Amino acid sequence: MDDEEARTRLLDAAEELFYAEGIQAVGMDRIRTASGVPLKRLYRLFPAKDALVAAYLERRDRRWLDSLRAATAGAADPVGAVFDWLAAWFTEPGFRGCAFLNAAGELGPGAPAVVRRHKAALRDLLAEVGGSAERAEHLLILVEGATAVASLSPGPDPAPAHRARELAGRLG
Amino acid sequence: MDDEEARTRLLDAAEELFYAEGIQAVGMDRIRTASGVPLKRLYRLFPAKDALVAAYLERRDRRWLDSLRAATAGAADPVGAVFDWLAAWFTEPGFRGCAFLNAAGELGPGAPAVVRRHKAALRDLLAEVGGSAERAEHLLILVEGATAVASLSPGPDPAPAHRARELAGRLG
DNA sequence: GAGTATAGAGAACGACCGTTCTCCGATCAA
DNA sequence: TTGATCGGAGAACGGTCGTTCTCTATACTC
DSSP: OOHHHHHHHHHHHHHHHHHHHOSTTSOHHHHHHHHOOOHHHHHHHSSSHHHHHHHHHHHHHHHHHHHHHHHHHTOSSHHHHHHHHHHHHHTSTTOOSOHHHHHHHHHGGGSOTHHHHHHHHHHHHHHHHHSSHHHHHHHHHHHHHHHHHHHTSSSOOOHHHHHHHHHHHTTO | OOHHHHHHHHHHHHHHHHHHHOSTTSOHHHHHHHHOOOHHHHHHHSSSHHHHHHHHHHHHHHHHHHHHHHHHHTOSSHHHHHHHHHHHHHTSTTOOSOHHHHHHHHHGGGSOTHHHHHHHHHHHHHHHHHSSHHHHHHHHHHHHHHHHHHHTSSSOOOHHHHHHHHHHHTTO
16 A cells, blocks of 8 residues: 555545544544554654644545536536535535534634635635626525535435525526 | 522633634633632533533523524514624624534534524524515525625624625515 | 664553542531 | 531543554565
8 A cells, every 4th residue: 555545545534534523523543443544654644633634624625626616517507506516415425514614613713724715716616607706605605505504404405405596596 | 609600600601612612622621710610510510511512502592592583573674684683793703603503513413402403493583584484494594604604704794694685685 | 694774553652631539628507 | 616518629530632652574775
């Protein structure tokens, strides 16, 4: 196993555990066990837990935005595609809301910078999709609102995405 | 200092610290120091940290909903009053988003039951304000969305509440 | 093949957590 | 005044955390 595979395995384990259970609730030993990467190597690749947390969020940021961008890129109705994509996300097993909002809530002002960068990037993407910066602000509220409501649903529930889509349709 | 005052002081300290820094990041010693209530009494009034966390959220639930209810009760435009109230909340010093969403994100499925009860109660209140259950679902998305967006703003920012209000105006 | 660097496995370390216990001074009944 | 009860202050306990260290086996250099 070379360093690159070890990195991938560590980030996979970190993402699964941090997202599912929260960052402070998961210790480094859990990540070592889940990834199969020895502790020594873990600390060579990520010098401290903070670095692993930041790397987890960075990778998730890229993946999440790339996926959403791909879903809206060639769509006939890009705004509608955003909410279709959200509906699919909400019903994925293990969905537990926005990882960045969860991290910000848990870590407070000490959260990694990628949290705010992620929201800025989402705002930019929504500006492209919606056609204006003003529309982006409205869409952002709808996206965040649907995500927050869905994250508190007892089971998988695409309905908040559908309702947010309705609202978006009335933006004029 | 009788038990009632000790309770109040403990809940005041717990609310300030848990909300500002997160639940897991604040130890019982910090609460004891901030409240001035001895540890022994703390554990007599709240047999474990879980109980204190639940009581903190319960009290906040009552206060938050009572305040919002009071703001909308006699208003000429109850829906508009919701978003005015949100704008004022967003600009309070120390605003850091929805305490219940933060707790759910941090504690995962182990979060106290009051988290979901709070959201159900908010939905009910919005149904009264909006006049129908369907309208309540839409308003809930707007309220949660504005709160999430405001919580990630660098400084105090009532703008998400104003934008959500605009959106609510187009509900028809 | 001898010597050296490397990596894995997991024990060990210091710090801190939630919780309990010990001690001691204050209070009150007789 | 004495003796019993209570409450406060904070030390102590067991456990867990993030991080480092030790030990050993292996791989590689000459």
